[in-house]
Amino acid sequence: MKAFFEKIKENEFYKLWFKDALPYVTGAVLLSVFQIVTFATTGNPWGVSGVFAEWGAWIFELFGGSVDKWYYFSSPGAQATLNAGILNHAPTWRNLGIIAGALFAAMMASGFKIKKIKSYKQVVAAVLGGLLMGYGARIAFGCNIGALYSGIASLSLSGWVFAAFMFVGAIIGSKLLVKYFM
Amino acid sequence: MSKEVVLDCLGEACPIPLVKSEKAIEKMAVGDVLVVQVDHSCAMKNVPEWARKQGYEVEVEEVDDGEWEIIIEKTK
């Protein structure tokens, strides 16, 4: 059994499909294929960060909070989604799928490793970065996927506006990173 | 006499391994070797890419599952 797995590791197609990193352009083509599949089958382009607001609402409700009065969740559609629960929430499964897909890919390449937190700086960066991304994505109608990628691909000017200002943010972020988080 | 500098970037996410490598190699003399230890699969791609673009000799070695050493020789 062990010899069998060792033999697979030497196989050229294994290396091509599972081991060696694919070129970025190949990634671009494959993502485009699955974006188009997503739009054709679900009626909406791919989005990631909207789900996080719903996860937040479910966690908040778990601790006895209520978001029913919030404008963001006030529409009948949003209420129905929240009431149906997380297990019946299809976009949740897509986000979990991203984690599982990446985990599988890393294991298949024999390249998985638990990366522990190295310093308190990393914690501060993760907390601040996470909060900024979460808040920013909500008021800008999405993240790099929903607002940027799917926005631009939907021929919406909003995608380009998001791109321009996010680039400004990335420059500020880079300066902060080099100065405080390295 | 050329020397070898080891840069521990284990547990660091992008772009820190690359920025640290840039800084480290700047201080080194031609002929010196920089060994960057990474466990971030993206750094395993972008650090060698950067170094090759600079015209340095690069080798990537998988030292453990999910751990790589990027060996860069400052050739100029």
Next chain:
Amino acid sequence: MTEGVERKSSRASAGGAKRKKKNQLPIAVVIFVVIAGIGVWLGFRGENLLLYWLLGLAFGFVLQRSRFCFTASMRDPYLTKSTSITRAVLIAFALTSIGFTAIKYGYFANGLAIPGQSFVATISIATAVGAIMFGIGMVIAGGCASGTLMRVGEGFWMQVISLFFFIVGSLWGAHDFGWWKRTFMLKGFEVFLPDYLGWLGGLGANLLIIAVIYVIAHKWEKKHSNELSH
């Protein structure tokens, strides 16, 4: 390079003695079985859930395999002067917009409502503020939304923290959303390019912007690599 090789081999033998690589393929097989099991379970709960699960797996697999990173596409042109990911992202934008436009046009030509128009978002000050916040956040956290999920799958504990606070921030943003809506979004506007330029014109304009940025990105990288190499 001979010298480098020598060093390498001497180091490798020293390192190889104390560390023995384990083959993770058997674990990958177990994970595959679990993934398939969840898929079957979801399939019984609803076809839609299975579809989304499969799409997520595909996205996660592709992102990890190609080290695709939207954060790097925005950060590297400034920080490291590299634009290879930026150009790949632009290629994705171009290909996907062709596909999306075809789907949208198909509905339109058949007299049906155009799908996915909620992604044609309102442009207002909130877009600018949110995008800048997002840009800062993703660079210091080392990954955007999809990148964070991908890196959680790769075993990054730091990204688990940023994912948790991404959720907290999202809830915070949702809490304040009403204020942003009243103050800025209601004064905002939406632009769906085909409304102004026609279907072909809209797609053409989109591709033209992409092409122009691609050329700029290419020249930018070339300019900086020339500076460094002499």
